[in-house]
Amino acid sequence: MVQKKLLSVFEIFIIVAVASFPLLLNFPFRVNVFLSWEGAYRMSEGQLPFRDFGIPLGGMYWVIPAIFFKIFGAQLITLVKAQVFINIISGLVFRYILIKVSVIPGVRAAALLLYTITFSFFNFWPWYNHTAIVYGLIAIAFVLKFIFSGTGKLQWVWILLASLFTFFSFFTKQDAGGLIFFICIFLLVYVGWLEKKWPAPMVYLGGTFLFIAIAVLFFSRFEFSYWFNYGQSPHNARVSVADIANEFFSESQWLKFYFFIVVLLAVARFKNIRSFFADKRETIFLLLTLGILCLAVIFQITSYTPVNSNIFFHSFAVAFILHYLLQYLPVKVNSSRIFLLLCSGIMLWWSQLYWNYMQRIFIKSGKEVGIVHSATGENVVGLHNARLRTPEKDAAVIPQGQWISYNLPTLKKIKLPEPTVKGIQRLMEMDIVKAKKDIKVLNMSELTFLAAEMPYALERNPRFPLWYHLGVGMFNREAEMFEDRIRNNYYDVVLFEYMPGVNNFYPFRVRDTLMAHYQRADSFIAPRSSEPGTIEIYIKKP
8 A cells, every 4th residue: 555655656746747847947949839829829818719810720729828828927938837737737647547447556657657758758848739639638538537437427527528628639639639539439339339328429429519519600700711721722631541551551660569569468368359348447448558559640640740749659558568568477566676677667768858958967078079180180080070060051050059048028048049139139129119119010930929029919810820831821812911911011020031941831922022022121040950040020111
């Protein structure tokens, strides 16, 4: 009993400690954080998606960050605080799921450690792919609560809550919500067949569609069709059977390995079909694990940015494999020695996720960088300087270790390249920015936080895109709207981020129109450590 309590304390400590660790750090400006900040800022100011701005996904992603903006202020670091909350909930939900399927306590704690360092520690900024999965795992937890809660009127509350969080997942990102829906309905259909009780899957199905229908009816008064780019091309489906098959059979080494081992252990555990269906708890565990692996196979194609958005599958697969494997090995499954061995192995396996932080503290860098000569004058060539950076690359991408802080409230604990900071300072000192109170600004850059710093009013228009990636977040209709406004000198200042190496991340055609009708007053490098970009400042021609 004492050992179980200690494990529980360890689990809660790991969940909270790993999730909270980012609060101790200063951060370089995050690529793509502009989308998280502006959506949360708009919603914290009372704006609604599809009514006040257009987005190519549901609005549930920004709900938690918007609430945190109201509490802590519209700072970039507030997004990290919101993610700490999301990661704590995520860890508690994963632990609850493993408890419900009766995973061996030591294995459960080790799998939780893996989950926190891969899915929580790896995601310390909010992103919609991650949030959609967290909502989905909460839905699965409520389904398991229903399955193992016995009888009573309260059990139907768990089903409706599962429906609600499936809806939340879908209205964060539809592919994640759809895949979570199939996992939940599959588990409920199995239990309905086993116990000859069919209301559960029907209630879940009806509840999910009811929540979706209510949201659709509410938002259909506005430009809800923007989500699906309804009424104009393109309508490119991200679900491609060919892409899924290619990625699975040509890559996906861990997924294929897990499928093989999970099925192998299932065959060893269930001697025949009758025993497979007889043990509800173990069958649920197997079906859930296989469902998560199938979700990961599809999710890596439909949500390919960022890389490893499906990394959560490791924790479920490892929990299943260790739970059954240790039962076949001549060891005491709940011994402290085995638990420490499991935790040590997991930390060694995934050391790449935390080693960058450790080496800054414990290892003194002796890297040879650039052209280096020995004491005798010989040219030194090594791992770190065999390939030299060109002057063009050095000018475009500044190492994050050289980034600096800037004393704007929204940038508390955030660092940017020095040329970016100086560029922002020049922008803030422009006469038109300082003198005009109702300045009209089009900010097609990653510096969306300037809305709170300059400040300027964000445009409210159901067709105004929150995301300017042409073909993803906006389309030709929206590009034409901006081009017409530029031709008519609607904006006083335009910020445009030019990234020639990325396909229309900010629309090239809008830049062409700007160059023809506006005057470029300044430019400076964008706060990026990967694909370089330049932020250009345009004003009206005299």
